Amino acid sequence: MTSWAERVLAGDVRAISRALSAIEDGRAEAEHLLRQLFPHTGRAAIVGITGAPGSGKSTLVDRLAGRYRREGRTVGIVAVDPSSPFTGGAILGDRIRMQGHAADRGVFIRSMATRGWLGGLAERTAEAAWVLDAAGKDVILVETVGVGQDEVEVARLADCTVVVLVPGMGDDVQNLKAGLMEIADVFVVNKADLPDAGRFERQLRAMLEMAPERDGWRPRLLPTVAIEDQGTAPLAEAIDQFAAAMRGKGRESQRRIEHWKRRLVLLLERRLAERVSRQIDERALDALAIQVAAREKDPYAAVDEALAKAGIA
Amino acid sequence: MTSWAERVLAGDVRAISRALSAIEDGRAEAEHLLRQLFPHTGRAAIVGITGAPGSGKSTLVDRLAGRYRREGRTVGIVAVDPSSPFTGGAILGDRIRMQGHAADRGVFIRSMATRGWLGGLAERTAEAAWVLDAAGKDVILVETVGVGQDEVEVARLADCTVVVLVPGMGDDVQNLKAGLMEIADVFVVNKADLPDAGRFERQLRAMLEMAPERDGWRPRLLPTVAIEDQGTAPLAEAIDQFAAAMRGKGRESQRRIEHWKRRLVLLLERRLAERVSRQIDERALDALAIQVAAREKDPYAAVDEALAKAGIA
Numbered sequence: 256m257t258s259w260a261e262r263v264l265a266g267d268v269r270a271i272s273r274a275l276s277a278i279e280d281g282r283a284e285a286e287h288l289l290r291q292l293f294p295h296t297g298r299a300a301i302v303g304i305t306g307a308p309g310s311g312k313s314t315l316v317d318r319l320a321g322r323y324r325r326e327g328r329t330v331g332i333v334a335v336d337p338s339s340p341f342t343g344g345a346i347l348g349d350r351i352r353m354q355g356h357a358a359d360r361g362v363f364i365r366s367m368a369t370r371g372w373l374g375g376l377a378e379r380t381a382e383a384a385w386v387l388d389a390a391g392k393d394v395i396l397v398e399t400v401g402v403g404q405d406e407v408e409v410a411r412l413a414d415c416t417v418v419v420l421v422p423g424m425g426d427d428v429q430n431l432k433a434g435l436m437e438i439a440d441v442f443v444v445n446k447a448d449l450p451d452a453g454r455f456e457r458q459l460r461a462m463l464e465m466a467p468e469r470d471g472w473r474p475r476l477l478p479t480v481a482i483e484d485q486g487t488a489p490l491a492e493a494i495d496q497f498a499a500a501m502r503g504k505g506r507e508s509q510r511r512i513e514h515w516k517r518r519l520v521l522l523l524e525r526r527l528a529e530r531v532s533r534q535i536d537e538r539a540l541d542a543l544a545i546q547v548a549a550r551e552k553d554p555y556a557a558v559d560e561a562l563a564k565a566g567i568a
Numbered sequence: 569m570t571s572w573a574e575r576v577l578a579g580d581v582r583a584i585s586r587a588l589s590a591i592e593d594g595r596a597e598a599e600h601l602l603r604q605l606f607p608h609t610g611r612a613a614i615v616g617i618t619g620a621p622g623s624g625k626s627t628l629v630d631r632l633a634g635r636y637r638r639e640g641r642t643v644g645i646v647a648v649d650p651s652s653p654f655t656g657g658a659i660l661g662d663r664i665r666m667q668g669h670a671a672d673r674g675v676f677i678r679s680m681a682t683r684g685w686l687g688g689l690a691e692r693t694a695e696a697a698w699v700l701d702a703a704g705k706d707v708i709l710v711e712t713v714g715v716g717q718d719e720v721e722v723a724r725l726a727d728c729t730v731v732v733l734v735p736g737m738g739d740d741v742q743n744l745k746a747g748l749m750e751i752a753d754v755f756v757v758n759k760a761d762l763p764d765a766g767r768f769e770r771q772l773r774a775m776l777e778m779a780p781e782r783d784g785w786r787p788r789l790l791p792t793v794a795i796e797d798q799g800t801a802p803l804a805e806a807i808d809q810f811a812a813a814m815r816g817k818g819r820e821s822q823r824r825i826e827h828w829k830r831r832l833v834l835l836l837e838r839r840l841a842e843r844v845s846r847q848i849d850e851r852a853l854d855a856l857a858i859q860v861a862a863r864e865k866d867p868y869a870a871v872d873e874a875l876a877k878a879g880i881a
C-alpha cells in the first residue's frame with residue numbers, strides 16, 4: 256500500500272483532496288488509489304440529495320451536516336456542479352454558505368466541477384464518495400442539481416436518495432410523478448412555510464399513498480424549512496430509518512447488488528471509451544472526419560474502420 | 569435501397585415518423601436506414617436552440633418556423649424532452665402550442681422522449697436531424713433545454729447554435745460567461761419587453777465585445793419578444809448570415825470536420841457500449857456484482873474480467 260492510500264485511510268485532508276482532484280481530472284493514478292481503498296469502503300451511509308435549482312438543497316445539506324456533527328458523526332459532502340452554462344455559478348455560490356463548517360475537521364466539503372466531462376458524471380461522483388467512505392466519514396451527502404439525466408443518475412447511485420421539492424414548482428404534480436417515484440426514497444417539501452405548501456404537500460401525499468412499495472419501503476414525505484433548520488431532525492431520522500429498513504429486511508444486499516450492476520456497466524463503458532481515446536490516433540480520425548464531411552463515407556463505416564485499425568473490432 | 573429509405577427521401581410523413589421512432593428506441597434497423605440516407609444529407613441548415621426552462625424557446629421555435637414557411641422553406645423541428653423528473657412535463661406541454669402548424673405539410677414536428685437513455689442524447693438527436701435533412705427539410709430546428717451536459721451538447725452538434733436568455737435569469741451575467749461563449753453563435757434576449765431587459769442586454773453586449781472571434785464570427789445578440797413575434801425576422805436573418813459567413817470564408821468545411829470528429833468519437837463510444845451489452849451476459853454480471861458488493865473483488869478487476877470473458881480485452 257502506498258502512503259497516499261494510507262493517508263487517505265487515516266483521514267488526511269490533503270491526501271483526500273488530491274484523490275478527489277485525480278478523479279475529477281480523470282487521471283490514471285486515481286484508479287490505482289481507488290483499488291487500494293476499495294476493501295475499506297462500504298461502511299458509510301451515502302445519501303444523494305437532488306432537486307431543481309432554487310429548491311434549497313445546499314442549505315438542507317448544510318443543516319443536515321450540522322445535525323450529524325452534533326450527534327458526533329463525521330460528514331463528507333460532495334456537491335456536483337454540472338457546469339451547465341445556465342447554472343454554472345449558482346451552486347458554487349451556495350457553497351459559500353457552507354463556510355460555517357470550514358473550521359470543523361469532522362466535515363469534508365468538495366465541490367466537483369464537471370466542465371468538459373461528457374458522461375461519466377455519475378461514476379466519478381460515486382468514486383468521490385468511495386474515497387470519503389474509505390477515509391472514515393460516517394455520512395456522505397452527495398448533492399446534485401436534478402436537471403439532466405446524468406445529474407439525476409448521480410443521486411440514484413447513492414444508498415438513499417432524497418428528492419427536494421418546493422411548493423409551487425410543479426403546478427401539476429402529476430407531471431412529476433413517474434420519474435420521481437423511480438428515484439426517491441425520501442421526499443422533502445422544503446420552504447414548507449410558503450403559503451401554498453399545505454396544498455402541495457397534500458397532493459404529493461395522495462400521490463405517495465398510491466405508489467407501490469419498493470424493496471419494502473414506501474417513500475416518506477417530510478416538510479422542512481431548511482433556512483430555519485426546521486424539520487431537519489425528522490429528515491435525518493427518516494434517512495436512518497431507511498438505512499435500518501434496508502439492513503433489517505436483508506434487502507440491503509439485493510439493492511447493493513443492483514447498484515453495483517449499474518455501476519459495473521457504467522465502468523465498462525468508460526473503460527472502452529478510454530481505450531478508444533488511447534488507441535484511435537488523432538490523424539486517422541481527422542482523415543475519417545474529412546471523408547464523412549464530404550459524404551464519401553458514412554459515419555458508421557468510418558467508425559467500424561477506426562475500430563478495426565485500433566484492433567478493437 | 570429499401571422502400572423505407574425511398575419513402576423517407578420522398579418526404580413521406582409516416583416513413584419519417586417510423587425512422588425517428590427507431591432512433592428513439594435504439595433499434596438496429598435505424599442504423600441500416602441512416603446509412604442509406606447519409607449520401608442525401610448535408611443540404612439542410614441545422615439550427616440548435618437551447619436555453620433555460622421558461623426562456624420561451626418553444627415559442628421562438630414556433631415563430632421561426634412560421635417565418636421560414638412564409639419564405640417558402642420547409643421546416644423540421646426536433647424537440648428534445650430530457651425526461652428529467654423535474655422538467656418532464658413542461659416541454660411536452662409547450663408542444664401543444666405548435667398545433668398551429670399541424671395542418672401544414674411543410675412542417676414536421678417531433679418531440680423526442682429520452683427516458684432511459686443514459687448518454688447518447690446528442691448523438692440520437694443528431695441522427696433525427698439527419699433523417700429530416702435527407703427528407704428534404706430546408707431548415708431543421710433542434711430545441712433542447714440547456715440544463716445538463718448532454719442537453720447542451722445537443723445544441724453544439726447543430727450547424728448554428730442559438731442560446732436563448734431572458735432578462736433577470738442571471739443576476740450576475742459574468743457567471744454565464746465562459747460556458748455560453750463556447751457554444752453560442754447567436755444570442756437571443758427573449759422577453760425583451762421586460763422592465764430589466766435594457767440593462768441585461770447592455771451587460772451581455774459588453775461581454776460579447778470582449779469575446780474573441782471564432783471561425784471569423786463574433787456571436788450576435790438579438791432581442792426578441794417571441795410571444796408577439798417581434799424580432800424573429802432579424803433572428804432568422806442572423807442565422808442565414810452565419811451560414812453564409814461559414815460558407816463564404818470556406819470555413820464551413822473546417823467546422824464540419826470538427827463537428828464530425830466529435831460525432832465519430834461519440835459514435836465510437838456508443839458502438840463499444842452496444843458491444844458490451846451484447847457480449848456481457850447478465851448472469852456473469854450478476855455474479856461479479858455480488859462479489860463486488862461483498863468487497864471480494866474491486867470494480868475495476870470485475871470489469872477487466874468481464875471484458876476478458878467477452879473477448880474484448
